[in-house]
Amino acid sequence: MVRALKNSIFIPLILLFSIPIFSEEYIGSFDVSKNYLAVEKNGVIEISKADGKKVLSIKGKNPKIKESVSGILYLLSENTDYKSSSVSIYKIINEKIISHEVISEGFPGYNLSSYFILSINQNPLITWVNYSEGIYSIYLFDQEQKSAYLITKSSYQLSSPKLLEDMNENIYIFWLSSTGKGDEICYTKFNYSNSIKINKLEQKFSQENVKCQDLTIIYFY
Numbered sequence: 001m002v003r004a005l006k007n008s009i010f011i012p013l014i015l016l017f018s019i020p021i022f023s024e025e026y027i028g029s030f031d032v033s034k035n036y037l038a039v040e041k042n043g044v045i046e047i048s049k050a051d052g053k054k055v056l057s058i059k060g061k062n063p064k065i066k067e068s069v070s071g072i073l074y075l076l077s078e079n080t081d082y083k084s085s086s087v088s089i090y091k092i093i094n095e096k097i098i099s100h101e102v103i104s105e106g107f108p109g110y111n112l113s114s115y116f117i118l119s120i121n122q123n124p125l126i127t128w129v130n131y132s133e134g135i136y137s138i139y140l141f142d143q144e145q146k147s148a149y150l151i152t153k154s155s156y157q158l159s160s161p162k163l164l165e166d167m168n169e170n171i172y173i174f175w176l177s178s179t180g181k182g183d184e185i186c187y188t189k190f191n192y193s194n195s196i197k198i199n200k201l202e203q204k205f206s207q208e209n210v211k212c213q214d215l216t217i218i219y220f221y
Helices: none
Strands: 030-032 036-041 044-049 054-059 061-067 073-080 085-093 096-102 110-118 124-132 135-142 147-154 157-165 171-179 182-190 211-213
Touching (some): 044 061, 054 073, 061 110, 073 110, 110 157, 124 171, 147 157, 147 171
Parallel strands (some): 085 110
Antiparallel strands (some): 030 036, 036 044, 044 054, 061 073, 085 096, 135 147, 182 211
């Protein structure tokens, strides 16, 4: 059972330390995990430990970081040029990059608004928005299976996809749909057997299980 927590505050361990946060430089975005801070500065992501020690510098933006229970650090990042963009994930062990994978390879256009979680089995599950030829699409990538799945697509703007896994290992995907009538939060329950696996650029999908609500908070019981 998963419930929304109201009026609760989670303070990552790193925020308990007093460290400089690059106040004199341009910061595009940042993210924190239990022991690390990732900050985007002028197109470069700098990863630091809680004591302020710099660990790595990687070209990219919009960083997302998470630590597995075994201490593996994962970094999700985006790279953009004037005609396209990509989403990559890095696996970092003992402050060294062990692997780097461009998960949006083969998806033309712009790949952005990326987000990921570590499943109960500590497997990275990644979602992002692809925009190409006037169509917005949301994908889910299972790094363990090396497979991408098309979740939904629309001529309306889709953004901010998020993932949630409940205690029964059910995976839910949320996103914001912006239409001429306003914004809606949409979600669907992901099922490997009922979802369409992407084979190169051949894309088919079903929206039978997609639900949208004009709510800002959704409760699961």
